[in-house]
Amino acid sequence: xxxxxxxxxxxxxxxxxxxxxxxVGYGFGDFANNLAFTLSTAFLLYYYxxxxxxxxxxxxxxxxxxxxxxxxxxxxxxxxVDRTMTRMGKFRPFILFGAVPLLxxxxxxxxxxxxxxxxxxxxxxxxxxxxxxxxxxxVNIPYGSLAxxxxxxxxxxxxxxxxxxxxxxxxxxxLTYIIAPKISDLKSVKKTLTPAxxxxxxxxxxxxxxxxxxxxxxxxxxxxxxxxxxxxxxxSPRVSLRETYDTIxxxxxxxxxxxxxxxxxxxxxxxxxxxxxxxxxxxxxIKWLGPITLVNSGISIVAAPFIPKLVDRFGKKSLFQWCGVxxxxxxxxxxxxxxxxxxxxxxxxxxxxxxxxxxNTIMFGLEADTVEYGEWKSGQRSEGATYAVFSFTRKITQSxxxxxxxxxxxxxxxxxxxxxxxxPVQPESAIDAIRFTIGLLPAIVAAIAMLIFxxxxxxxxxxxEIRNETExxxxxxxxxxxxxxxxxxxxxx
Numbered sequence: 001x002x003x004x005x006x007x008x009x010x011x012x013x014x015x016x017x018x019x020x021x022x023x024v025g026y027g028f029g030d031f032a033n034n035l036a037f038t039l040s041t042a043f044l045l046y047y048y049x050x051x052x053x054x055x056x057x058x059x060x061x062x063x064x065x066x067x068x069x070x071x072x073x074x075x076x077x078x079x080x081v082d083r084t085m086t087r088m089g090k091f092r093p094f095i096l097f098g099a100v101p102l103l104x105x106x107x108x109x110x111x112x113x114x115x116x117x118x119x120x121x122x123x124x125x126x127x128x129x130x131x132x133x134x135x136x137x138x139v140n141i142p143y144g145s146l147a148x149x150x151x152x153x154x155x156x157x158x159x160x161x162x163x164x165x166x167x168x169x170x171x172x173x174x175l176t177y178i179i180a181p182k183i184s185d186l187k188s189v190k191k192t193l194t195p196a197x198x199x200x201x202x203x204x205x206x207x208x209x210x211x212x213x214x215x216x217x218x219x220x221x222x223x224x225x226x227x228x229x230x231x232x233x234x235x236s237p238r239v240s241l242r243e244t245y246d247t248i249x250x251x252x253x254x255x256x257x258x259x260x261x262x263x264x265x266x267x268x269x270x271x272x273x274x275x276x277x278x279x280x281x282x283x284x285x286i287k288w289l290g291p292i293t294l295v296n297s298g299i300s301i302v303a304a305p306f307i308p309k310l311v312d313r314f315g316k317k318s319l320f321q322w323c324g325v326x327x328x329x330x331x332x333x334x335x336x337x338x339x340x341x342x343x344x345x346x347x348x349x350x351x352x353x354x355x356x357x358x359x360n361t362i363m364f365g366l367e368a369d370t371v372e373y374g375e376w377k378s379g380q381r382s383e384g385a386t387y388a389v390f391s392f393t394r395k396i397t398q399s400x401x402x403x404x405x406x407x408x409x410x411x412x413x414x415x416x417x418x419x420x421x422x423x424p425v426q427p428e429s430a431i432d433a434i435r436f437t438i439g440l441l442p443a444i445v446a447a448i449a450m451l452i453f454x455x456x457x458x459x460x461x462x463x464x465e466i467r468n469e470t471e472x473x474x475x476x477x478x479x480x481x482x483x484x485x486x487x488x489x490x491x492x493x
Contacts, residue, residue: 009468009475016153023159025227026150027167029095029143032220034171035213036106036136041272041398042172042293043179043206044109044129045406049416051202052112052121056414060406062126063273067399070133071392077141078388082239089230089483090384091149094142099221100214102139105132107210114199133395139221141391145383148368149230149483152467154460157365158308158316165307165361167220169300176293178209184287230483233474234381247374247382248389253458254370258393260456261363264324264449265394267331267442268356269401270408274437277409281426282434283342295350300357307361315460316369320362321453324446326355331443335435352442363390366456369463376466404441408433 045063048054084090109128112121147160182205186198193201239247248254279288310319330352337345367390375381412433415424 005472009471010464013153013464013467016151016156018151018153018156018159019227021227022150022229023163025224026147026160027163028220029146029167029224029228030164031167031171032099032103032217032224033136033140033143034168035175035217035220036102036132037140038168038172038272039106039175039210039213040109040129040132041269041402042176042275042289045273045402046276047110047206048112048125051199051206052114052125053118053199053416054122054125055410055416056406057410058122060403060410062122062129063406064399064403066126066129066133067395067402069130070137071395071399073134073137074141074388074391074395075385077137078145078384078386078391079241079244080138081142081145081384081388082244082382085238089149091142091146091230092225092228094138095146095221096225098135098139099218102132102135103210103214103217105135107207107214108132110206110210111203114203137391141384141388143224144364144367144391145387146228146230147364148371148383148387149232150228152232152372152471154369154464155308155312157368158311161361161365161368162304162307164364165300165357166304169296169298169304169357172293172296173298173301175209175213177290178212179205181287181290184285232381232483239380239382239385243378243380244382244385247378247380248385250377251370251374251386253373253456254367254386254389256453256456257363257366257370258390260320260449260453261390262393262397262449263445263452264327264359265397266401266404267327267445268360269398270405270437270441271401273402273405274408274434277414277434278345278438281431282337282339283345284340288342291346292349295346296353296356299350299353300361303354303357304361307358310358311362311365311460316362316366317453317456317459320359320366320456321450323355323358323362324450327352327359327446328355328443330355331439331441331446333439335439335443337435337439339431348439352439355446356442366458369458369460372463372467372470373458376470405437408437 045056045059048059048062049056081090081094084093086093088096105128109125109132112124116124147157147164150160151157183202186193186201186205275292276286276289279292280286283292330348330350334345334348334352337348367387370390371381371383371386374386409430412430413427414430414433415421415426
């Protein structure tokens with residue numbers, strides 16, 4: 001029997017350091033994720049209404065239905081991960097083999113055939129978007145779960161989530177600055193083109209971009225697969241459905257995290273779909289989508305290196321709790337910003353973006369910590385299902401947020417572009433709906449999220465206590481399962 005003490009366990013985590021290549025490699029994974037994910041959140045509503053010619057009301061319904069399906073796909077992916085164990089690990093095989101299919105479906109999603117009638121176009125959009133969501137789950141759930149299997153150190157996990165958000169923000173900037181300027185250039189010469197010619201050229205922009213992303217994204221995923229290795233040992237290679245249920249059922253911190261995230265992310269995902277419309281109709285030109293993204297993502301990139309130090313100084317709970325103030329202040333100010341006031345709009349977007357950048361980063365570190373809590377309560381380590389529940393919440397909010405954004409457009413009387421009227425003049429009510437979606441809505445739901453998270457029980461200090469207790473208990477059991485699925489003796493750990 002091992003004679004290791006709890007103090008020795010605690011010191012081992014203090015001394016733990018991930019190789020820099022692993023931290024950087026993990027960021028490449030979310031860079032690749034965002035080539036598919038941010039492309040859809042930022043441009044799909046615009047693409048469906050102004051390029052494919054679908055009505056805003058039909059798209060609102062589709063977003064709600066398909067994103068609910070995405071949430072169910074997350075649960076399926078989580079169970080599949082928990083049942084998997086290979087010599088390559090539990091998570092890395094999904095990243096390796098799912099990369100190209102995922103990115104190829106992104107290409108198909110943004111390639112609605114113009115020869116189809118409206119009903120067939122809508123059906124095509126439903127099918128391709130639903131399959132894209134399934135493949136995204138089969139890659140993103142293992143990717144997100146991988147962080148909790150790479151390290152159990154609070155500081156090292158903070159580095160991983162910081163790298164993740166840096167990579168994701170960089171991916172958002174890259175795709176926005178590829179697409180938005182090209183669309184803006186086309187709009188400047190729109191009067192010289194027929195409606196069919198204009199839509200054909202916009203379609204070419206999305207086609208070329210998504211094909212390029214297949215190559216770039218696959219390389220990024222390969223870097224993550226190669227440099228990120230699983231380190232955490234477990235007591236069994238696979239988790240049964242009953243054990244998964246017991247682990248999730250008793251995980252109180254996960255429940256509070258999901259509840260608070262639910263409200264905050266409804267506003268965040270509504271903003272994603274409304275940004276192109278805000279740039280076009282409130283700021284005056286869709287070219288401003290680039291600076292909008294640069295402000296939001298730029299703040300994320302600037303803040304990312306400081307997140308480990310901020311976590312060490314204030315703790316993840318306090319940061320998550322109080323950063324919502326930035327969203328509330330910036331969102332309210334943004335709602336009252338006059339049409340055409342570009343400089344104030346960018347300033348208030350930046351203030352709001354500080355809260356979004358920190359909260360949306362820290363929540364992934366909080367989720368990883370709930371894995372240890374679930375293992376402490378149930379005796380079983382279930383990274384896949386735990387991340388799937390968290391991701392399920394994100395997908396539900398993506399569904400609701402995206403639908404709210406599209407529904408607000410429909411409620412405000414937004415006029416979609418058609419072949420007969422390719423550049424309609426929007427009513428004032430549609431402009432107000434866009435301003436509400438990008439400003440006031442995020443402020444309201446952020447305030448609710450802050451109130452809920454007040455009762456979150458897992459501080460960083462409490463996390464360290466239960467992690468050390470759990471690891472001591474595992475090492476005294478006599479044998480463990482290594483990252484490659486092989487049995488190892490506790491004395492060898």
